[in-house]
Amino acid sequence: MAPRPFAAETLLAAQPHAARHLLGAVLVHRTSEGTTSGIIVETEAYCESDPASHTFGGSTPRNQIMFGRAGHAYVYFTYGIHWCFNVVTGPEGRGEAALIRALQPLTGLALMARRRGVALPGGSSAQLIRLAPEDRAVQRALTALCSGPAKLTQAMGLDGRVYGTWLLTRRGTPRLRAPERPVPATRIVATPRIGIRKATAKPWRFHLAENPYVSRP
DNA sequence: CAGATGATGTTCT
C-alpha cells in the first residue's frame, strides 16, 4: 500500500477529538543527517477557550500559526532548553492544536539515539524493534528516545526552523502519514494533561492503550 | 520506586 498524506478533514474536528485522530499517524522528518520517523502514540488537545492553551489570551506572534489552517506545525521553545511540536487542528481562526507527546520509534533509530545521547544495547539496527523488544535493556533504550514532547523533538531534529510547516504533503518535511489502519476508540485512553498548572481536570491527554512508548501510563 | 532541584531563554504582564 502506498503511504498516504494525512487527511486534513480529520484535523478539522472540534477539540478534543482532533487530537485523538492523530494517534496511529506517522510523523516523518528528513534532515541532512538522515530520516527519522515514529508512530504518534500520545497527544494533548489545546484550544482557545482553554486556560492552559497558548491561545487563551488571543493571538500573539508566537501562537499565530495555531489560528491558521489545520495541518500546519506549531513549534515553541520552553524552559530555556526544550522544543515542543504541535499539529494545528480545528477550523481556521480557532486557535487549536495538538501537542505530540510521544512517538513509537519506527525508522532512523541510530540517528535518534545519537541525537538523544542514548546508547542502544547490542548495536544500533532498526531490527532491534523486531528482534529484542522483550529485552528489558533494549526496551528501556528504545523508550528513552521519544517518550516525551521534548525528547521526541530532540530525537527527530525538530526545532523552531519547522514552525509553520505544512505537514500534509507526501514530499515535504516534516510530514504526517495517515495511520495504517484507524485506531479503534476502545484502544484509546483519555487522562488529564501533564505538566500544566491551569485547567488540570480536563481529560484531554490521549494515548494508545498498553503502549510501552508513552511518556506516562 | 517518589519527590526535589537546577538548567536555561523566550514570552507576556
Added chain:
DNA sequence: GAACATCATCTGC
C-alpha cells in the same frame, strides 16, 4: 519579573 504544554539527575526510602 514571573511563568513556563520539560528533562536529567540527585536524594532518601
